[in-house]
Amino acid sequence: xxxxxxxxxxxxxxxxxxxxxxxxxxxxxxxxxxxxxxxxxxxxxxxxxxxxxxxxxxxxxxxxxxxxxxxxxxxxxxxxxxxxxxxxxxxxxxxxxxxxxxxxxxxx
Numbered sequence: 001x002x003x004x005x006x007x008x009x010x011x012x013x014x015x016x017x018x019x020x021x022x023x024x025x026x027x028x029x030x031x032x033x034x035x036x037x038x039x040x041x042x043x044x045x046x047x048x049x050x051x052x053x054x055x056x057x058x059x060x061x062x063x064x065x066x067x068x069x070x071x072x073x074x075x076x077x078x079x080x081x082x083x084x085x086x087x088x089x090x091x092x093x094x095x096x097x098x099x100x101x102x103x104x105x106x107x108x
Contacts, residue, residue, distance in 0.1 A: 002060040004067045005051065006042075007090040009077055015074035017047040022054070022067030043103045047072075051107065 007065050008017065039053040058066035065083045070081040077092050082105035091105045 001057050003057050004054040008072050011079040011090050011092040012074050018073045019044050020050045061092040062087045
């Protein structure tokens, strides 16, 4: 089990979250998840505004994605989630050009 808020905080590594956009729920039987209804989809939110919609626990194992698609920004990072066959995981990329080892979301 995972909590989206905790993943974002972990990926931010102490940096303030400047903004976050919550996308759709991909697919699946969300009766088993604890996702609050009526989230502000595709809108730029502050971290504080987003907290009620990203603090739920969900199954991050195989089957179907159990959380919202998201993009969050810090001063130096872009944070999102990927899924492979339903197994969901967070990932982070630099916000600005920088030399680093790129990852392949969904396979790393």
